[in-house]
Amino acid sequence: MPTIEEIRGAARGLEERVHRTPVVTSSALNELFGADLVLKAELFQKTGSFKVRGLLTKLLRLSPAQQQRGVITVSAGNAACALAWAARSAGVPATVVMPATAVPVKVAAARADGAAVELVDGDLIAAYERIRDERGLTGVHPFDDEDVITGHGSLGLELLADRPDLGTVMVPVGGGGLISGVAAAVKQLRPEIRVIGIEPEQADVVSRSLAAGEPQKLPTARSVADGLAAPVCGTLTLPLIQQYVDEVVRVSEAALVDATRLVMSRTKLALEPAAAAPVAALLEGRVQPAGVTALVVSGGNLDVTKLTL
Structure with missing residues (x-):
């Protein structure tokens, strides 16, 4: 609380x-x-x-080691764009897992702010967890x-x-x-x-x-x-x-x-x-x-x- x-x-x-x-x-x-x-x-x-209010707050409170390794989230829209912007603002590498059907302008916006966008067909959560673990990234939940x-x-x-x-x-x-x-x-x-x-x-x-x-x-x-x-x-x-x-x-x-x-x-x-x-x-x-x-x-x-x- x-x-x-x-x-x-x-x-x-x-x-x-x-x-x-x-x-x-x-x-x-x-x-x-x-x-x-x-x-x-x-x-x-x-x-x-x-969404940038919460996501930037999260990134600023990560340890230096976590910031250096980078972060990852899963989102089809606003959270993806917000994390990409917040990560660039905080100097943290970011990866965003998005559905292959995501709105192209939102995919482009996340990429424009420097995020690595992974477009996925199928189970988004499974892909998110696999990439997170393989790359040693810190997961950032969009709201919880x-x-x-x-x-x-x-x-x-x-x-x-x-x-x-x-x-x-x-x-x-x-x-x-x-x-x-x-x-x-x-x-x-x-x-x-x-x-x-x-x-x-x-x-x-x-x-x-x-x-x-x-x-x-x-x-x-x-x-x-x-x-x-x-x-x-x-x-x-x-x-x-x-x-x-x-x-x-x-x-x-x-x-x-x-x-x-x-x-x-x-x-x-x-x-x-x-x-x-x-x-x-x-x-x-x-x-x-x-x-x-x-x-x-x-x-x-x-x-x-x-x-x-």
């Missing part, structure tokens, strides 16, 4: 390395929902998502890692500093890394603030894990919000969610699409569907805003190759 001092230490380590992303408002959204909403625009973060979670807590500290009047924080949920860090930071300083997670109905592994009281695994996890389609809930993230998160709600695929279009049209923020999950929850009435409500806009890595004539 990351303490508030550990989260503050991670935030200091990230200063001048990552962006302090802005908190913006939209009168159009406020009028539509009859609420006082603020948007934490993490889509403006390095590599276009929040104490240092990664602690780094994500820096986002919560920024929210509290910029908007001390917060009443509610709404956070997209995949495997639980982001909401674990944000909730740990917010609740240790301001336990009265509500923290609510939002996940897709078709990828609801955290809701199922909370109901079961232990981490669950989904046979399939597919959603238009691919950044939230984690097939497993973390063994580290679940206890933090149980302790610090007030509620996790599910939203439909249709609401995710509608929310993405709504935010783009009303705010001109080019967010990805995963980042629209909080607005989807408002559209479907799954959450009633209380006080100033922060919506974490977690990323903006759209597949622009689909914008064709």
Whole structure:
């Protein structure tokens, strides 16, 4: 369980390395929902998502020997690009295992930041473990890692500093890394603030894990919000969610699409569907805003190759 001092230490380590992303408002959204909403625009973060906060924190805390040997992760998207950038920033060699079907622009982005990309047909985890062991690399989990979670807590500290009047924080949920860090930071300083997670109905592994009281695994996890389609809930993230998160709600695929279009049209923020999950929850009435409500806009890595004539 990351303490508030550990989260503050991670935030200091990230200063001048990552962006302090802005908190913006939209009168159009406020009028539509009859609420006082603020948007934490993490889509403006390095590599276009929040993930660099946690992954860079992890790399900075490795031993010199581990840094020299290099790191490896497995990801089809945002975590791959974030680790590649973080590794270059920290001067650490990085390998990323990605599916052969990964979006070409994301493969190209990881390679552009210097990562060795291994494209794999078949079992990604088996390939990841084999390469890790053969090369003596340090594995970096995309979300279920104490240092990664602690780094994500820096986002919560920024929210509290910029908007001390917060009443509610709404956070997209995949495997639980982001909401674990944000909730740990917010609740240790301001336990009265509500923290609510939002996940897709078709990828609801955290809701199922909370109901079961232990981490669950989904046979399939597919959603238009691919950044939230984690097939497993973390063994580290679940206890933090149980302790610090007030509620996790599910939203439909249709609401995710509608929310993405709504935010783009009303705010001109080019967010990805995963980042629209909080607005989807408002559209479907799954959450009633209380006080100033922060919506974490977690990323903006759209597949622009689909914008064709």
